[in-house]
Amino acid sequence: MKREVRIMNYFPGCDPTEIRMSGNYRYYLSKKGERPLIVIGMNPSLANRKRADLTVRKISKVAMLSGFDGWVMLNVHPIYSTNPKAVKPTVNNKKQLRKNLNFIREHLNKFPDAPVFVAWGKNDGVYILDTGRKMVNDLLKEMGRECYAFKLNKDNTPAHPSRLPYKIMIDAATNMNCIYKLQGS
Template identity: 35%
Template sequence: MPHIPQGTTDTIQLELFEPALEAALRPSPGYDVSRWLYVPNAYSDYRYILGTRGEKPLICVGINPSTAAPDALDPTLQSAQRIALANGYDSFLMFNVYAQRATRPDDMEPVLNPLLHGENRKAFRYLLSLSEHPAVWAAWGNIIEKRDYLMDCMRDFAADGQAAGAQWYTAGPLLKSGHPHHPLYLKGDTKLLAFDIEAYLERAVSMT
């Protein structure tokens, strides 16, 4: 079933990232925590992180979560995992520009929730901290144009990546729009190419 938000995230009690991470690192009856990283560790109206554990992870940045969960990846995350493995990574970590769950991006809330973005930013910094040289795959497609606040969020994540010495990639060449490809329709062996996130953000004003 699709996930349709029943309201805006400022009307619910958000679980902050750090306590949610602590809970996600403890054993869970629902899935194997030695294999999965799932924050928060139960299905909710938002998700900070979903991915597999490994020594060489690829951080995949999409727009917003849908219904995926441990052992129940949706087609987008299945594609992301295949491409990560095909490019020499042993794991993938799905992160999103905005943490609100909505199967249809058109259902995302119209106005940014600063608290949710702040906690999501903590999640991204945590993912960056897992590698000495973080690898980040830009994978949001044209969907980033759905809400004005998404590009502003992306600028924050680019700054965090720069501070951590992250290398950004795109899967295959950019779309005609100038945005990186969404994973869903990419071949499983698509090669990652270096992506200049700063140049992209400079061009973004003319794209949006």
């Protein structure tokens, strides 16, 4: 069954101001701010500077409604794919993981006090995405960054934002009450 992915407009005032992409890879999408909400998802779906997918639309609105003046959307792997299960471990995809990690490190260093929310959902055994998640997990541990989730799934993975109500996300972003314990690799 193919999942339908909708693209839509951003909410007023939530439009991104920066994007870094190359071909079929998006490293980050963000709205500049001094105190942004940083979110790390699994991989980009369709969002770009002009149009949002459901995940980025929700993240951007939650950031603004929770008192942040910007937001940064990063991912454990930068490949655009509406079907994460189709992402294969090609040589280029492995190379892009390392490049992506540098962009994540750059944003974490640029905003050392910004909260980091992990929101990559369940992986379902996709090797290249699991490799990226482990690399990001290790980077976050190495940098000593405390991480949060909007909500935890029953298996303690961070819930994916597109499946959560705004109320839960806003409460978590405002109160930072759902700490995510980084895993050992």
